[in-house]
Amino acid sequence: MTEQPGPTAAPFPKELEVDGSFRRQESVFRDHVTADGSSGLPAAAGRYHLYVSLACPWAHRTVIYRRLRGLEDAISMTIVDPERDERGWAIAEGPGNTPDPVNGFTFLSEAYRSSDPGFDGRVTVPVLWDRVTGRIVNNESSEIIRMLDREFAAFAKHPEPVFCPPELEAEIDAVNTFVYDNVNNGVYRCGFAVTQRAYERAFHALFDALDVLERRLADRRYLLGARITEADWRLFTTLVRFDPVYVGHFKCNLRRIVDHPNLNGYLRDLYQRPGVAGTVDLDHIKRHYYRTHPTINPTRIVPLGPAMDLEAPHGREGLGDAP
């Protein structure tokens, strides 16, 4: 088996390491909205706008938070076209995608270029946009969800319970780091690897981590115990894409989530929380991955399966009450 990286096979050549592994770019817009306005960007209703893809696991986090916090009236949202080409994310009316009522952009790259004319990175979702300054505030999902969790309470229909309470923050951060490295980003490291070795390293780290999580969830309903936290929503968006996409498209095929009894029940439990199922769009998810990475799936055929039963009883009530 050759160990020569095949850069032409890399979906994002600028994020390719010499050993053929994928290294994700840093998000560049990192300003913060604050409840008290101390950052110069005060939380407000009707001021901020989200650009998201329902296909993307990172953007999905923000869609879940907007829904569970009841921020739909306060923060407007555009859902981009799930099928991306060399021009990047497109914005248009379509099945499940929506136009841009704020700026009338037809490509998300316009938001990046008008915020920073010199921007030459990869144009990514999610984006939190400020109507007042006419700029991107932040394009890092982990920071956007903390803002939606904590800073918009005055405008939230459901300001409680917060998903990252200060007393649990250190433990949540530790779990997040483990889950990000091995699972959230781990599936991409499998799928975007261009050498056998890089793929195998990512693959073993991913399935070892799923074993750790499977054991952790044997006697805890959620990752931190009886209460749902940010760590759960961050894992959820990867788990719900795992069997329909990552097993086949990214070659993460040692075991499926349905083969892990605890992770499978946990996935269903989170999916069945009020409001969550409505944020999961399997059509966008599957069309995006299978039709957007031509080096991985040149025919762009979208598989019809697998059958999924996310509404089936999860059987995890005995492990503690959901908040």
Ligand SMILES: N[C@@H](CCC(=O)N[C@@H](CS)C(=O)NCC(=O)O)C(=O)O
């Ligand atoms: N660090 C970012 C990552 C976001 C990201 O990579 N999003 C992907 C979609 S899953 C994207 O927009 N990719 C655009 C592209 O690949 O051109 C975050 O968590 O917000």
